[in-house]
Amino acid sequence: MDNKQLSIKELESKAKETRRLIIEMLAKAGSGHPGGSLSATDLVVALYFNILRFNAKNPQWPDRDRFHMSKGHCCPLWYAVLAQTGYFPKEELMTLRQLGSNLQGHPARCTPGVESASGSLGQGLSVGLGMALAAKMDKKDYRVYVLLGDGETQEGNIWEAAMACSHFSCDNLCAILDFNGCQIDGRCEDIMGLEPLAAKWRAFGWHTIEIDGHDMRQILSAYEEAKTVRSKPTIIIGRTVKGKGVSFMEGVIGFHGKAPTKEEAEKALKELA
Amino acid sequence: MAEQFYQRDIYGQTLLKLGALDKDIVVLDADLSSSTRTNLFAKEFPDRFFNFGVAEQNMMAAAAGLASCGKKVFLSTFAVFAAGRAWDQIRVSIGYNNFNVKIVATHAGITVGPDGASHQALEDIALMRVLANMNIIVPCDGPQTADAVTTAARIPGPFYIRLGRSKVPTIENKNEFQFGKAQLISEGNDVTIIACGIMVAEALLAVKNLAQKGVKARLLNMHTIWPLDKETILKAAKETKFFVVCEEHNVIGGLASSVGEVVAENYPKKVIHLGVRNRFGQSGEPQDLLKEYNLTSLDIEKAVLSNIS
Numbered sequence: 034m035d036n037k038q039l040s041i042k043e044l045e046s047k048a049k050e051t052r053r054l055i056i057e058m059l060a061k062a063g064s065g066h067p068g069g070s071l072s073a074t075d076l077v078v079a080l081y082f083n084i085l086r087f088n089a090k091n092p093q094w095p096d097r098d099r100f101h102m103s104k105g106h107c108c109p110l111w112y113a114v115l116a117q118t119g120y121f122p123k124e125e126l127m128t129l130r131q132l133g134s135n136l137q138g139h140p141a142r143c144t145p146g147v148e149s150a151s152g153s154l155g156q157g158l159s160v161g162l163g164m165a166l167a168a169k170m171d172k173k174d175y176r177v178y179v180l181l182g183d184g185e186t187q188e189g190n191i192w193e194a195a196m197a198c199s200h201f202s203c204d205n206l207c208a209i210l211d212f213n214g215c216q217i218d219g220r221c222e223d224i225m226g227l228e229p230l231a232a233k234w235r236a237f238g239w240h241t242i243e244i245d246g247h248d249m250r251q252i253l254s255a256y257e258e259a260k261t262v263r264s265k266p267t268i269i270i271g272r273t274v275k276g277k278g279v280s281f282m283e284g285v286i287g288f289h290g291k292a293p294t295k296e297e298a299e300k301a302l303k304e305l306a
Numbered sequence: 307m308a309e310q311f312y313q314r315d316i317y318g319q320t321l322l323k324l325g326a327l328d329k330d331i332v333v334l335d336a337d338l339s340s341s342t343r344t345n346l347f348a349k350e351f352p353d354r355f356f357n358f359g360v361a362e363q364n365m366m367a368a369a370a371g372l373a374s375c376g377k378k379v380f381l382s383t384f385a386v387f388a389a390g391r392a393w394d395q396i397r398v399s400i401g402y403n404n405f406n407v408k409i410v411a412t413h414a415g416i417t418v419g420p421d422g423a424s425h426q427a428l429e430d431i432a433l434m435r436v437l438a439n440m441n442i443i444v445p446c447d448g449p450q451t452a453d454a455v456t457t458a459a460r461i462p463g464p465f466y467i468r469l470g471r472s473k474v475p476t477i478e479n480k481n482e483f484q485f486g487k488a489q490l491i492s493e494g495n496d497v498t499i500i501a502c503g504i505m506v507a508e509a510l511l512a513v514k515n516l517a518q519k520g521v522k523a524r525l526l527n528m529h530t531i532w533p534l535d536k537e538t539i540l541k542a543a544k545e546t547k548f549f550v551v552c553e554e555h556n557v558i559g560g561l562a563s564s565v566g567e568v569v570a571e572n573y574p575k576k577v578i579h580l581g582v583r584n585r586f587g588q589s590g591e592p593q594d595l596l597k598e599y600n601l602t603s604l605d606i607e608k609a610v611l612s613n614i615s
Contacts (some may be wrong), residue, residue, distance in 0.1 A: 149371065149374050149405075150398055150402045151398070153394050153397075153398045156363075156399050157367075159363070159367030159368045160370050160399055161371060162368045163368035163369060163370060163371020163374070164371040164374060164375055165371075166356065167372050167376070168375070170354065171375070190363040190364060190367065190395070193358075193361035194364050194368070196359075196361070197358060197368070200359075
């Protein structure tokens with residue numbers, strides 16, 4: 034199913050709405066991860082509204098493109114986008130992290146539109162690899178997108194997967210790296226340096242595209258470029274700002290895994306109005 | 307003398323048969339395909355075989371991705387690397403998702419022999435048993451390996467099948483294999499011996515020796531560790547005096563623990579644990595190691611005789 038293409042302006046407005054939903058959900062839940070959800074918002078909104086082929090009314094449509102969120106703690110973002118694209122009613126978002134909810138604290142298959150659980154970092158690129166191999170075996174043209182965190186690439190499993198995606202020539206796989214430069218304990222460069230990040234992926238045989246992860250034009254053109262690459266996987270490295278869109282969260286490590294209070298949420302929603 | 311087979315030979319041959327019938331079967335290995343015998347499948351169906359190199363974590367999580375797209379994935383490596391190295395991938399990407407992935411782990415137990423402790427999985431049953439959704443089969447011989455693999459292919463969901471490295475004698479005149487149902491190998495009311503894997507053959511030998519001494523032992527082949535056949539265990543608890551549980555595994559967390567849990571909760575009876583007593587393995591020939599770790603038929607016999615009143 035092809036989705037209606039949104040203009041840059043419309044995408045930006047969707048991103049803003051998504052950020053509002055993330056703040057509302059997290060404030061209601063009282064726990065969760067705002068920082069990385071907000072930093073990856075533009076990358077994921079652009080993907081779902083203009084790139085990904087899916088049918089929200091038939092989540093198991095065999096020819097759908099696959100999206101997997103390997104940095105599972107940012108699932109408020111995923112849930113907000115799934116609700117807006119019709120997988121489930123928006124009201125359900127306010128059940129995040131509650132007992133019996135379909136919206137678990139980290140992704141699980143009980144949520145319509147979630148292909149595979151995550152939450153233990155480092156596994157998602159491998160899951161995407163399996164999906165990409167299945168597509169090739171079945172001679173299907175669906176594409177696989179995997180969202181990675183930057184701190185997550187400190188996991189060894191990521192590099193096993195990076196090596197294999199390239200070895201198996203998975204040109205139907207596109208990784209998206211939310212490079213906000215922060216992790217729970219501090220700046221990535223202080224905790225466990227990642228640079229030269231793009232060079233590492235190139236050395237593993239990947240096509241790399243470096244962009245401003247908040248610029249919708251650059252994001253869309255990166256996804257389009259990735260589709261044209263043959264015989265190797267692509268990684269889009271999006272330079273982002275943790276907590277993007279909320280002034281007092283931007284670049285603040287403390288908001289990695291701390292939900293906004295009621296007052297903070299009100300302030301944030303005003304900024305996102 | 308009973309026929310002897312390598313379980314992994316039978317595994318490889320069974321995969322070939324299943325692979326010809328079911329195009330959804332995909333096989334993965336991590337640089338051990340000649341040892342695990344998935345190379346037979348690889349040769350026949352190269353388009354449905356992937357060698358992941360020495361990267362078990364990636365193989366495990368990729369299996370989840372394949373399964374999410376409708377593939378029936380069989381994957382193999384040594385038991386230490388499957389259950390140990392990639393446990394978290396099994397937990398989150400396979401178990402929690404309840405995906406159709408069949409982990410067939412070879413070279414389990416002390417009888418791996420000369421490779422020594424690093425390669426002798428004595429913990430894998432425990433590691434798999436604590437995972438919700440995980441079905442576990444430890445076949446006792448060659449023919450039962452075919453049953454186990456065929457069963458795993460038929461029933462959706464995650465499976466862990468534990469195979470050894472060495473040749474094992476075939477247990478003759480068994481009843482038909484029923485998943486989740488213990489196999490009664492010999493009838494008796496003095497003691498119940500429960501065993502899995504290669505220990506069934508040792509236990510059978512012990513049962514024959516005990517019979518000559520007037521002890522009638524009931525022998526159960528508990529090939530399915532999960533779901534555990536509680537009914538048959540409790541029947542034995544009521545009808546026999548005590549249990550001796552034999553496994554080529556640490557006594558902590560494996561079959562003996564499983565039996566002990568059921569018995570303690572429902573019908574307390576003494577359960578003697580006959581396995582590796584919380585030690586690491588070491589190099590040696592399989593037969594010598596079985597002696598060193600008190601896993602022979604004589605040890606089983608001794609355990610029965612010293613506890614019978």
